[in-house]
Amino acid sequence: MSKSLRLYAVSGLATAFMLTVAYNLADKSIVEVPENPRVMSNAPDSAYAIAMAAADTVFMDRQSMLGLGREALRQEIDAWDLDVSPDGTGLPAGSGSVADGEVLFSDKCATCHGEFAEGVDNWPELAGGEGSLADEDPLKTVGSYWPYLSTAWDYVHRSMPFGAAQTLGVDETYAITAYILYSNDLVEEDFTLSNGNFLDVAMPNADGFIVDDREISEAHFWNSDPCMKNCKESVEITMRAVVLDVTPEEDENESEAHGENAISSPGAETASVDVANPGDSAAAPLDGKLIEAGEKVFKKCKACHQVGEGAANRVGPHLNGVMGRVMAGIDGFKYSGALKEMGAAGMTWNEETLAAFMSDPKGYVKGTRMSFNGLRKDSDIVALTEYLRSFSQWDAAIIQ
Amino acid sequence: MNAGSKDKNATRRAFLKGAVAAGATVTGTAALTSAKAGPDPLISEVQEWASGLGDGVDATPYGLPVRFEGDVIRRNVEWLTADTISSINFTPIHALDGTITPQGCAFERHHSGAIELKKQDYRLMINGLVDRPLVFSYADLERFPRENHVYFCECAANTGMEWAGAQLNGVQFTHGMIHNMEYSGVPLKTLLNEAGLGEAGNLADKWIYVEGADASSNGRSIPMEKALDDVLVAFKANGEALRKEHGYPVRLVVPGWEGNLWVKWLRRVEVANGPVESREETSKYTDTLEDGVSRKWTWVMDAKSVVTSPSPQSPILHGPGPLVINGLAWSGRGSITGVDVSIDGGMNWRPARLAREGESKALSRFYLDVNWDGTEMLLQSRARDDTGYVQPTKRQLREARGENSIYHNNCIQTWWVRSNGEAENVEVS
Numbered sequence: 143m144s145k146s147l148r149l150y151a152v153s154g155l156a157t158a159f160m161l162t163v164a165y166n167l168a169d170k171s172i173v174e175v176p177e178n179p180r181v182m183s184n185a186p187d188s189a190y191a192i193a194m195a196a197a198d199t200v201f202m203d204r205q206s207m208l209g210l211g212r213e214a215l216r217q218e219i220d221a222w223d224l225d226v227s228p229d230g231t232g233l234p235a236g237s238g239s240v241a242d243g244e245v246l247f248s249d250k251c252a253t254c255h256g257e258f259a260e261g262v263d264n265w266p267e268l269a270g271g272e273g274s275l276a277d278e279d280p281l282k283t284v285g286s287y288w289p290y291l292s293t294a295w296d297y298v299h300r301s302m303p304f305g306a307a308q309t310l311g312v313d314e315t316y317a318i319t320a321y322i323l324y325s326n327d328l329v330e331e332d333f334t335l336s337n338g339n340f341l342d343v344a345m346p347n348a349d350g351f352i353v354d355d356r357e358i359s360e361a362h363f364w365n366s367d368p369c370m371k372n373c374k375e376s377v378e379i380t381m382r383a384v385v386l387d388v389t390p391e392e393d394e395n396e397s398e399a400h401g402e403n404a405i406s407s408p409g410a411e412t413a414s415v416d417v418a419n420p421g422d423s424a425a426a427p428l429d430g431k432l433i434e435a436g437e438k439v440f441k442k443c444k445a446c447h448q449v450g451e452g453a454a455n456r457v458g459p460h461l462n463g464v465m466g467r468v469m470a471g472i473d474g475f476k477y478s479g480a481l482k483e484m485g486a487a488g489m490t491w492n493e494e495t496l497a498a499f500m501s502d503p504k505g506y507v508k509g510t511r512m513s514f515n516g517l518r519k520d521s522d523i524v525a526l527t528e529y530l531r532s533f534s535q536w537d538a539a540i541i542q
Numbered sequence: 543m544n545a546g547s548k549d550k551n552a553t554r555r556a557f558l559k560g561a562v563a564a565g566a567t568v569t570g571t572a573a574l575t576s577a578k579a580g581p582d583p584l585i586s587e588v589q590e591w592a593s594g595l596g597d598g599v600d601a602t603p604y605g606l607p608v609r610f611e612g613d614v615i616r617r618n619v620e621w622l623t624a625d626t627i628s629s630i631n632f633t634p635i636h637a638l639d640g641t642i643t644p645q646g647c648a649f650e651r652h653h654s655g656a657i658e659l660k661k662q663d664y665r666l667m668i669n670g671l672v673d674r675p676l677v678f679s680y681a682d683l684e685r686f687p688r689e690n691h692v693y694f695c696e697c698a699a700n701t702g703m704e705w706a707g708a709q710l711n712g713v714q715f716t717h718g719m720i721h722n723m724e725y726s727g728v729p730l731k732t733l734l735n736e737a738g739l740g741e742a743g744n745l746a747d748k749w750i751y752v753e754g755a756d757a758s759s760n761g762r763s764i765p766m767e768k769a770l771d772d773v774l775v776a777f778k779a780n781g782e783a784l785r786k787e788h789g790y791p792v793r794l795v796v797p798g799w800e801g802n803l804w805v806k807w808l809r810r811v812e813v814a815n816g817p818v819e820s821r822e823e824t825s826k827y828t829d830t831l832e833d834g835v836s837r838k839w840t841w842v843m844d845a846k847s848v849v850t851s852p853s854p855q856s857p858i859l860h861g862p863g864p865l866v867i868n869g870l871a872w873s874g875r876g877s878i879t880g881v882d883v884s885i886d887g888g889m890n891w892r893p894a895r896l897a898r899e900g901e902s903k904a905l906s907r908f909y910l911d912v913n914w915d916g917t918e919m920l921l922q923s924r925a926r927d928d929t930g931y932v933q934p935t936k937r938q939l940r941e942a943r944g945e946n947s948i949y950h951n952n953c954i955q956t957w958w959v960r961s962n963g964e965a966e967n968v969e970v971s
Contacts, residue, residue, distance in 0.1 A: 207736055210682045214667050214675035222667055222810050225751060225761055225818045254624070264624035276834030280946055282825065287836075290819050297821040300759055304628070307654065307757035351828065354840040360942050363844075364930045370882065370891045376971070377887030377920060379958060383711040383854075383967035390619055390715070392855075445627050445655060456625065 226296040230341055237336030238317025240324040246314055247321045249511065250303045253457050253476060259325040269325040272346060285326025289348045291340065295319045305445040305457050306513035428532050436529025439522045449533045458512060462533045464491050480509035497523050616647055619715060627655040630697065632718030635870065636855040641722050641905040645785045648721035651697055651801065653758030656787040659807050664791050670812035673738025680791055683777060686728040691774060692904040694872045696720040696843050698800035698827055698949035705945045708967045713853040716955060716967060722905040725795050727776030730769055742813050751818045752794055755809040762803045763817035772797045775808065798874030798903040799841040802827050832944030843874030845933050846952035847881050847925035858963030862916035871906045873927035878906040880926045887920030887956060887970040919959040920970055936969060
């Protein structure tokens, strides 16, 4: 029996559909599905009219084209179809030098990946590790592991920097890719990467991959008669997980606290704590409700900024104790020149300056590295300020 | 980052020890006290809930689990990744039963965070070697003929922290990068046919490239053969809209294959001559063998099983006597045909009972009902699938692949269950 249901459809119509399908499958050309032919109109009595209305609803063959969606415009395809393949398909014309790449990398990538692409904290190392793949602890980087340069170019272009993807231009992407190659000792410092020489760059681990061969190399895992009795003489414990002790601990009161209590923010908990520096704007009493609202607003920030216990500099500086802090005041964080100048002039973060910055980051600090476009609602800014203020007692000194 | 609260709480281990010692009233699974102690006041006295009134309807217009189940939640392992924005958490499989994973506790894996994308803002583009490059709205997708299927989604890195040794002490952490849902959606094949594959010519050597709308794009290449087989463009899971963290409003479902291919917030499908060799299929999700050569395109998830209870997070609290050993089994190649359980570290095995006949590329629940004598057990499970594959031991897997594969660790897991009911993740000879 045919899978397709064409109940009520007159046989001629059904045939038309089948022909359409057949034509599509045979020639793969565009065929307009014909208009449903009206079988009968102006039916004399109402019961008959209802029956005929149903006859116009055709139960479709699941394989037929439905004519849904619309044509994708060239500009739309160009906007989204950005992927670049190993053979250079999709690679736009352009170029960038190692020297330019070094500046860009320091500016946009080094916070996570390190000045020399060596990686910060748990963030990926992009350089080094050559010849380490068979070691006990291999180091997989663009230089030591990645088989294709197109992958690096494509990923930088579309998904980096973290928190500000798709902000790099084509030439900038060439330059950053060139610098990553340079930091892996794969090109000289005067090298310029372009679409012209892109395919000439040899990647050291290009031949280091084989296609999945499990069904052959692990054929012995297919076993119609697995052992059920006396499969080994004795059994001993050779390793225990508790020795390592790296399992996350669970809170005893998670079970009870899962309801609304669990939502209380770290800031709210500190609401009653005396603040370290009286006289500082942080010393005013805190508003728990506002802090909660601010915590929600902070979701927009936390891709790049951390607060609270263990907060560290990420793409952006940590924000513990930011209220009252001199602008660009964390040693070792790479601020924009503009913010450093403001800090050098003695400006600090307070309710006023933070509000100005939050409402228009690029307008307030011209040249800021922060890619965030700002908060539109004043109420969000007030809440965020209160939330950040609640972390004032965190001593920046204990945090790296 | 939940500052200041840790010191107030006992550790999980202390909690479990206390629970075991106290006969476990904490988890609500206490054995009844002997009738000799007199009538149980929970029976002999009128309780408040039997006299007063409960909540009215609409107390929670969208219901959440009762607060007593508040520990059945996803958890992450902070030291694994630099930041939760690009990280993973784990399904609490130690506390679940059956096979369907509730969306609210199904593991999450993001590369650039879980984005919020309205249906009205949703667009799906099909381009490349097609007759008519098309753009669909969300509403368009709902007008195509739909299908329902239950499939597991397992991250290729599930159990990946255990390659070099027993490391994480809980099945949630060793095996929790998995969920199993019923998906409603449109076969990708239907959408590809709508765009027309004539332009692609011979389909045997063609690929599709799929990407998401988030900053990572998480682009992956999939052979056309799979794309036209059982890949689904899904918009509902377990009857309701996908959760944001699982790709709302639309994700790709790639049955039996590693979770990284299940692109969330699916925005584009390109028909291409070859694989793109994106970051996620070269620098990641490739499996380095002992000699430093790496396997790529290891998409299919090998057959695997694990005992979910008893396990380190789910100790035996009732002492000797009737005990339900239960667990999960699955295979990316087809259906589970059987699971064997060993209580002596793999010396002897007996077949467990499958709660239902195995379903293709979906979780199976198995049970083994035993009368536990209270002695120590080295508890293992071993899955078999309908291709004849038998889940290997850790040693067999290391012999084949070394210890640096990261991905696709489907070895047999061992729990050392002590006579007091506590369990620990161990390796055995």
